[in-house]
Amino acid sequence: MRRISKLTRVAVGVASLGLVATACGGTSSDSGDSDTSERGVAIAYDVGGKGDQSFNDAAYAGLTKAKDEFGYKTADIEPTEGETDADKEQRLASLAKQGYNPVIGVGYAYGLAMEAVAKKYPDTTFGIVDSTVEGGNVASLIFAEEQASYLAGVAAAKATKTNTVGFVGGVDVPLIHKFEAGYKQGVLDTDPKVKVLSQYLTQTAEEGGFASPDKGKAAAEGQIEKKADVLYAAAGLSGQGVIEAAAKAKVWAIGVDSDQYKQAALAPYKNSILTSALKDVGGAVYALSKSVQDDKPLTGTQTFDLKVNGVGLSESNPEYAKVAGLQDAVNKVKQEIIDGKIKVNTE
Template sequence: MTITKTLMGAAATVALATGMAAAEPGLIIDLGGKFDKSFNESAYNGAQRWVEETGGSYAETELANEAQREQTMRRMAERGADPIVVLGFANASTLDVVAPDYPETRFVIIDEVVDQPNVKSITFAEPEGSYLVGVMAAMASETGTVSFIGGMDVPLISKFACGYAQGVKATNPDAEVIVNMTGTTPTAWNDPVKGAELTRSQIGQGSDVVFAAAGGTGIGVLQAAADADILAIGVDSNQNGLHPGKVLTSMVKRVDNAVFDVFTAAEDGTLETGHEVLGLDNEGVAVAMDENNAELVSPEMKAAVEEAQAKIASGGIEVHDYLTDNSCPAY
């Protein structure tokens, strides 16, 4: 049952303190829509899995434009949703302003850190997973040239590109890695036509494996790669099945698990605020292996990925995080 903010008095405060569920959770889906076949859809799938397994319900809103960010958060808080899961780094500055106005409401932001006492921040070790798909790309490439297409040109996406380039170069030091971003505004996340154009340009420069970390734009990348008979690498969700036999793998970010676990913890009364990083060691990122790419992944490639994963976990391989100094040693 949803409890509105006007009713959240002493009883609601006691319920929160004792771990009782005071309200249904909320999910604010970022620009691009919940069926983007990528980040947003993974989050939506996690919420739906929670509904199926618990019989619970949650409030959901999809952002249609930038101007809706603040009003959507406030409306969700006013209706009494708790916790409120906000998707995407672009919501961080807004949440930093809104969260203090609703101290009894817990917020969760996925893909960025907001330092407020009632906010849980969940980020991912994207460089680690991207390193592994870089290893695979270098081994699969016949031309020695591979490429990367990002969505909006922001540091978060450079984390993917840099991790990928490191994996490629560690496997084939002579390889060339072409990096392009789709744009500098949020529309870059949902421009499959531009994604396809960039892919064809990279193919013209010799690329025969392209990794897309571009939200809905990546759908155009994967389609153009399949049309040109080169390999693509998906992101966030497992996109191997979009073009079976043409998608080498997907660098999966378990956004679905993050949302599912947050909803579950809130229901159990165990949700904690603070910062949590999901990486290879806790299955927050992974490379997707299934029947759709089985024929593309050789035993040698699997062994190389497993070896790299073990070395990353043990500290034998240290994958540079672009965010630490806004630079990448691989290019």
């Protein structure tokens, strides 16, 4: 499958997009008709939906930017509990039938559904986040999560005072393994004496691993009891529980996907969020929308990595710059990853 790098070149930063992400839930649409003469972009959310302050909200920020800039009609649709691939297929097909273009599935769970629907609507451009789907009208939006997580690991190793840090994964799947692998490597490359505790909340998304703050909080409390004083969660909405537990225990949390230090719903805990491993999902949504607006719809595998600022590490918390050696260490390894001197593990 060909790669078209222009998508990443026009992507906007997660940090700026995060400012427009809303914290509310629900399903919204600016137009319920099927008038295909009016441009429109639609996103179908992953587990956790809008208001997760993370992955899904980043996608919504990109949708909002496309709406504001291009005057698009928009729709953003919530998942339903216990839904099947057939349900996802019906949702994507309905959006395409209404004339939305592009139609974007936020999350790897849309893979099978999108493969089927894209064939039925060849004149619609589809996008899928975190999965690769073959098709001449599909853009697969893939991120180097392991690279951002490596930087988070460097930060954790520099910030820990107990030489014990934690990782909480939402669901035990290959995508989240990338976060864990990069984080562990970043920690141990920085200081081999630091111990990394890892825990996954569930084996499947249906069990709530990405949508249960209570599970995240319980896992974090367990790691804190074992002396972990920096906790990194790649767990969607469940990560809010990890951040809450860290704040209560007065230890550091590391956010994920969006700059969680800036998220309004997390304001009570912001001083405990040292940094966030950023993933420019919003930039991908916006850029794919722009390509359709320009009548040059992009397809193929689009890789967002450090080289194109598709992933990164936030510096919003003033305390980030105060941790001895942290900023210099992160800047150094970031360049080494870009230059190919450091190869980051994905599993």
